[in-house]
Amino acid sequence: MGNGPKSLVDCGSFATLAKKASELEALDRALRQTLPSPLREQVRFANLRNDRLVFLASSPAWATRLRLMQTQILATAHAIGTSASSVTVKVAPQPPVVIEPDRSKPLSPAAAAHLQATAASLSDPELRALFLGLASLAETTDSQAKTGR
Structure with missing residues (x-):
């Protein structure tokens, strides 16, 4: 079977998928909590495939740092009952944080007059x-009174 997308039928029930996701999330928390703070924020546990722990790192430098900690990661995995013999790290930049622009304050009646x-x-x-x-976007004194401004 290839590495491509699976048919929905091959994925099992929703309950099975939810259980697997929950298990992977718990494994992610357990493995990353043992990592030093700056590294912990730059990597994510992605999957347990066969006997490999697969991590995603935000840059090649963070991937290298994580690879250097492979022995510690495998020891932690064995301590929590996960049978893994290797760690694979892939570089996958984290999606940029979307910053919503602050909504500007409504125009005052004086600004509307100008x-x-x-x-x-x-x-x-x-x-x-x-x-x-x-000018029509200005907040009127009636709406200011209603909102308590």
Whole structure:
């Protein structure tokens, strides 16, 4: 059988998949807790395939550091009842952290008044409409009273 994707039928029941995922997560926690702090954050346990513990490292440097700890990792694995004879480390950069931009504060009524005054002085109708659209986003004193601002 190849290394490609399996048919859903070949994967077993959802309960079986959930149990395997839970076991792998517990093994990940047990193995990584013995690693030094900076390394622990840069590697993830991925799988137990045959007798190999497969880890993912965020860079080649972290992969090398993890490989140097193979003896300790295997000792920990044996201590918790996992029969593994080797450690494989693959480099897989962690996905970038998506930072959501802070929502800006709503425009004050004074800012809206300035935008409306500027819009009134503009001769370009498209630009005037844009300024008026911005002014319409202003928080009114009624909505400020309702939200307690």
